[in-house]
Amino acid sequence: MFKKLKASLGIGAATVDTLLHNESVYQGETLKGVVLIKGGDIEQQVDAITLKLCTEVKVESDSGVSYQTFVLGSLQANDQFVIQPGEEKVLPFELVPHQETPITAVNARSNKCHVWVETTLDIEFAIDPSDRDYLEIRPLPAVQRALDVLEREGFSMVKADVEKGHLRGDGFSSQSGCYQELEFQNSGLFNRREIELSFILDGSRIHCLAEIDRALGRGDMFRSFTISRDASQGEVEQALAATLRA
The missing domain is CATH 2.60.40.640 (Immunoglobulin-like)
Structure with a gap:
């Protein structure tokens, strides 16, 4: 007892x-x-x-x-x-x-x-x-390549967190009820920029939604792209090009 x-x-x-x-x-x-x-x-x-x-x-x-x-x-x-x-x-x-x-x-x-x-x-x-x-x-190699590209372009990851909710890109949306945000900043004095990336693994594909905070009062904009799970360095660079030019 x-x-x-x-x-x-x-x-x-x-x-x-x-x-x-x-x-x-x-x-x-x-x-x-x-x-x-x-x-x-x-x-x-x-x-x-x-x-x-x-x-x-x-x-x-x-x-x-x-x-x-x-x-x-x-x-x-x-x-x-x-x-x-x-x-x-x-x-x-x-x-x-x-x-x-x-x-x-x-x-x-x-x-x-x-x-x-x-x-x-x-x-x-x-x-x-x-x-x-x-x-x-x-991160999968293709995701790591994307992170490396931003670093080579002068961006540093300043914050990583997970938000409750859903996000939607061009032809895809998150499903779990939460999503990760990886926030990058560059060191430009007159062209300071912030980019937030959210990756969604979807079988053999990787979707990415980018939120771009543009300097000089130009406001935020969103871009999205999809790469294959085994995307090469060149394919990743090409997919990110429009985001980096925005």
């Missing part, structure tokens, strides 16, 4: 730990790992183990700016089972990230992009039996 009481307070209850085979992956690359469940002091029934792919999104309202956890996708890793005291179970899993999962491996002065796997154990007599594992999401 005492052990059951402790478990109801979260003491001596079963625990969960997610071990990822690779914490650094490219956009769209499958995550693989195992969930380790260790029994506590008493026999307990595990109703579900859920893995959620999460990010943090910026939400703007009349009361100001706030940040919220946003679930990009989830996976139930098991059927119902009973775990005995001290028993260990290992459950392998594969999780395919949403194609619009934000890039976190960016060279920005202010990088507010975070992605993690949150594992939750649905079990009796436990308080917040969860585990959080952060990921590094690397």
